[in-house]
Amino acid sequence: MPNAKSIMKNNFKIVTLSILFTFIFSSILFCQTNNLLTGAERTSEYLPLLKGKNIGLVVNQTSMIGHIHLVDSLINLGLKIKKIFAPEHGFRGSADAGEKISDSKDSKTGLPIISIYGSKKAPDKVDLEGIDLLIFDIQDVGTRFYTYISTLHYVMLSSADNNIPLMVFDRPNPNGHFVDGPILDVAYQSFVGMHPIPIVHGLTIGEYASMINGENWLGVNKKCSLQVISCLNYNHSMVYDLPIPPSPNLPNMRSIYLYPSICFFEGTPISLGRGTNKQFQVLGAPNMNAGDFSFTPVSKPGAMNPPQLGKICRGIDLSSLDELAIKAKKTIDLSYLIQFYKDYPEKESFFLAGLFFDKLAGNAKLREMIQAGYSEQQIKDTWIPGLNAYKQTRKKYLIYED
Numbered sequence: 001m002p003n004a005k006s007i008m009k010n011n012f013k014i015v016t017l018s019i020l021f022t023f024i025f026s027s028i029l030f031c032q033t034n035n036l037l038t039g040a041e042r043t044s045e046y047l048p049l050l051k052g053k054n055i056g057l058v059v060n061q062t063s064m065i066g067h068i069h070l071v072d073s074l075i076n077l078g079l080k081i082k083k084i085f086a087p088e089h090g091f092r093g094s095a096d097a098g099e100k101i102s103d104s105k106d107s108k109t110g111l112p113i114i115s116i117y118g119s120k121k122a123p124d125k126v127d128l129e130g131i132d133l134l135i136f137d138i139q140d141v142g143t144r145f146y147t148y149i150s151t152l153h154y155v156m157l158s159s160a161d162n163n164i165p166l167m168v169f170d171r172p173n174p175n176g177h178f179v180d181g182p183i184l185d186v187a188y189q190s191f192v193g194m195h196p197i198p199i200v201h202g203l204t205i206g207e208y209a210s211m212i213n214g215e216n217w218l219g220v221n222k223k224c225s226l227q228v229i230s231c232l233n234y235n236h237s238m239v240y241d242l243p244i245p246p247s248p249n250l251p252n253m254r255s256i257y258l259y260p261s262i263c264f265f266e267g268t269p270i271s272l273g274r275g276t277n278k279q280f281q282v283l284g285a286p287n288m289n290a291g292d293f294s295f296t297p298v299s300k301p302g303a304m305n306p307p308q309l310g311k312i313c314r315g316i317d318l319s320s321l322d323e324l325a326i327k328a329k330k331t332i333d334l335s336y337l338i339q340f341y342k343d344y345p346e347k348e349s350f351f352l353a354g355l356f357f358d359k360l361a362g363n364a365k366l367r368e369m370i371q372a373g374y375s376e377q378q379i380k381d382t383w384i385p386g387l388n389a390y391k392q393t394r395k396k397y398l399i400y401e402d
Contacts, residue, residue, distance in 0.1 A: 248302025
């Protein structure tokens, strides 16, 4: 790729310049994050509210209290857990992105597991018979196209329609330290973009739930009975290393920090490394004629049929980038997308048929500006009015300091 080395060179400079900042920043925050408690860990705050209630849990593999899953922890405390509702990737978090999840039973507890990903996006009236309270406890990564906040929307809608209270156990947002991207045009609403927010929304899952209620996104005069069990000793600027990968193809913090900038490639032929051990940390395609790195996606758990399966992809490797240097940028990096479009030999097929790219972007304008040759700064300038308005709205729902 003609300019791949220049991209990597610029990133190397950023890493070098930020190394002192990274050391100081991580040292200051160590004591803070060491004392952080997630909502689920604050058992004394919510246990008295759960006694005697029949409970449904919206959870996955990230729903942990230390090394014990929330389901097991609450059962051990004598609470009446009746059903588990599983989002995308399933209860154990091992299913492919987009894979159909079937209803089943948890082998450990015997509890019924009801899928709420696919055609059925929330518990229905039958599912909720005998349930007194729903609890939502899933780790988010802070982007509009990460589907757990869409699941949250539908669970809140079901809560409102069936008059069942919802309790959200809050967790830190690893990308909660900035807000960026185009505001979703509601004409492009989909499961990878439900609400008129930017790509990086800067809210925890609890703050986001409050925004859904407060902005009437469930419908006019429709709200769910919501209670958020907040995190303790958390602020949006903290470095929070997720103890468990939130989904199969976000295996580490580097991939999570890169995700807002490179998930756009899901709407193109460019592989993001699904089917490798560097998921969301490499970029490439078989018909790229240049590049200093190559990889071949293979079938593996969490990516049984990855894009470009079995084909040698040429491109760039981002897996050596410093994690906190990426975080310190506080912005979506469009340089990868713009450069790959310029270098792709068959531009008419760069954006896949069906224009899933536009759903990820939340509009057609980003694609059209890239095709027209606009610079990164010219594109980002168009985002400013929407971002400024959103930031004012966001302030109403903040639980934690920026």
